[in-house]
Amino acid sequence: MGAFSFSVLRTCGAARRGVLRTPHGAVDTPAFMPVGTRAAVKGLSPAQLAETRTQIVLANTYHLMLRPGAAAVERLGGLHRFMGWGGAILTDSGGFQVYSLDELRRVDDDGVAFRSHLDGTPVRLTPESAIQIQNQLGADIVMVLDECPALPAEPGIMQDAVRRTVAWARRCRAAHQRTDQALYGIVQGGLDLELRRACLGQLVEIGFDGYALGGLSVGEPPKEMYTFLEGFAGELPADRPRYLMGVGTPADLVQAVTAGVDQFDCVLPTRNGRKGYAFTSAGTVRLRNACHKLAPEPLDGACDCYTCRSFSRGYLRHLFLSGEVLGGTLVSLHNIHFYQALMRQMRAALEGGTFDAWRRVFEGGPATRDLKEGEP
């Protein structure tokens, strides 16, 4: 792990301010990673993404292994060069997407067999191939293949998933070839603290460069996730980055940072952006609402992103009603900027030792009027 290091600079209770060093630059933590599923953060150029002061993005192994294929990405210089992004990149292992295929997959102890959602081709993913593909893609941080059951799950199913997750993590560790890529383990076990502890203990024995919490934000109420994080996140090794996968809303991020999490990824800023839903310091703005038709004000008067500096809500609404893709681009840009500004605020409060006070103001404020996917 010579090319990769992690330092905690300061703590406030369980919350941590740190720095991840990667071959593609430093990442200040707590860090938010926008999602570039197919090696593109939807609608944004890397230059626009850099404007949001994003330092690390996530790309999806499952999508890239099917198209254009890991060998094609490798031939075109690896993921950084391929997508024109000079910052850090993390790739997931493909497991989560495979598990969401439902009908199309079959799991055994060796790995998982599934059919491509693109053309039905049979594909097999094992711990070894998931790592080999991620070695070819060339991200700075790669993830083990895990098994992630939907919640709620029967205890037997969850125990099986943990057993397999640990066995696969051991095989991933053995298969991992590139010393310039960090490898993270993934802790499974649902909301069962004992099962999570058993999983974590075995993963720590194997030894990873970072530890991720998988299988959260998969259908359980936010309160249950918060309670779980409060009880468990602090047990992850203190000298390694802690990554909460697929989470979440601004309120989720603040709760999880409070519990000691360092890294996040989520599609919400871009998915909501494409639908015309903006995160703002005054709560969620739904741009299609008629009340914005003649509104001269920016999305968020407290925001200094390109979208807020340049355009009125009235114009942005016009773009959505007219079907102009520029609308999705501009609101996604704002939403990612909003998330990154939130992370900067948290990091500054942690540096200044004022995180608890900052959090009380945030939690009493209007920005927590969040919109979950699927809400009107």
Next chain:
Amino acid sequence: MGAFSFSVLRTCGAARRGVLRTPHGAVDTPAFMPVGTRAAVKGLSPAQLAETRTQIVLANTYHLMLRPGAAAVERLGGLHRFMGWGGAILTDSGGFQVYSLDELRRVDDDGVAFRSHLDGTPVRLTPESAIQIQNQLGADIVMVLDECPALPAEPGIMQDAVRRTVAWARRCRAAHQRTDQALYGIVQGGLDLELRRACLGQLVEIGFDGYALGGLSVGEPPKEMYTFLEGFAGELPADRPRYLMGVGTPADLVQAVTAGVDQFDCVLPTRNGRKGYAFTSAGTVRLRNACHKLAPEPLDGACDCYTCRSFSRGYLRHLFLSGEVLGGTLVSLHNIHFYQALMRQMRAALEGGTFDAWRRVFEGGPATRDLKEGEP
């Protein structure tokens, strides 16, 4: 026309190098205007558009009068502020779009009645309302309402269209209120030189800040347009900008500049860009072709646009095959950059007195292997 002026700096045969001064900056001519139909150049932010060194864009009165409406644009500060574009803007009069509605319109001497393509609402456009709407939109250059029959047209139909175009131009001139907006007349008459001359003579008597050639590139073979331009463009007043509407391919622009035209607009760079067709110095590149799958080279090795500096053909192809809108944005950005670089090359050759030699090289070269809309 105090806020607006035009000077010819140098000529080479009929070709001219000039400068248009507007309240939103100088426009070097010959100039290409990217099309922002609904107050957005499709897929590009104004900042990305500025990177292509575009100085002036076109927006469509017809689309904006229907949605969001001229009053809404005016309330939101006028078109420049509305779309966040600090450079110059030209609005067409809406006539051309109305004439392409076919079944939905009825023309008489007073104006044209049609039904909105959005919701079927009956709308009426007269010379007076076309100008009033453009006064509200607030572009730097506005256009008279004209009648533009499809080619080929019966002589009687074309004569009627010219008579109406002149009568409407006179009413537009009288209705035009804003001294900070230039008003251009539009010459109609198809490919009939005598009819065009009669139309132009009457328009010059009325007096306009610029003269446009309408009704070309509407179905006739390019050769016929070139012959017509060679015979007619030089008759447009030498001290006023000459604008060839809706044209065209790179080869079309070079031919028209040679004949003495100063201004152009066309959807080709963006429409082709969204389809994955790129204009390059080596001819058209079709990105979906399998030959680009592993291609590490940029779209155009001779181009210094953001797309060519940052991405391989292999990555751009991946974006199109994956349905990522970023592909359309990046190729549109390149195509507009290519058009603007072509205009800069022509302007430099005109300044240096080497335009004829430049043109012979261009016409013998591969960049003229152009792709027309609809070709494979």
